[in-house]
Amino acid sequence: MNGAVSMVFFPAQAGFDLAWAREALTAQGLSVDAQPGALAVRWDEDGPVLRVAYAQGEQIAREALERAGEGAPAEARLRACTARFEIAIDDLDEALDEMNTLIEVQSTLQDGTGGYLFNAWNAQWSA
Template sequence: MVDTDDRFAVRRRADSEPVLWVGLSTAPHVTAEATETAEAHDVPGLAGLDRRFEVTFDDLEAVLDEINTLIEVQATLQGLTGGYLFPPWNDNVMAPE
């Protein structure tokens, strides 16, 4: 893990690829998107949330080859925060346990 001012990098090993960047977003559109997603998926607890962790990456093919790393990062963030998980590529909201 490498920390920068506004995000940190996660890798399976120190010198490995892909790099997953994790950052906390409190941008104004986060609340609107949370409310839209809550309504679209009938998940009222998601409505109005004003911050979210975002996992980004530069190389989709590399991430798909190491998909377990992405899944582990998402599950870890959800477990640590007790929050919702919404991977937009599968359009599925997973509530905290």
């Protein structure tokens, strides 16, 4: 399976942006390279590269609610999520096979922001 995305939705706050993500991911021992509008993140030279991007605006809350579905348990909290980190995965099979990188990136961004994680490939949410 190729091409997948994982997203961390959270309320927009000063300080949570790509610069913050770069610092937080680097502190976890990941290799982080800045690219135009994104970060390329990997655990080691042979592992998968994940691309982390940041978006902010009212459309982010609408997107979170659309993905969650009407009447979702966290609906009220998702309405406040006007920012997100998007983790683009070129090869999902490779990323899941070496899942340490994906888990570290997801947990660092989710724990740091207090956000909600959504995996598009299986439509699963994690608070």
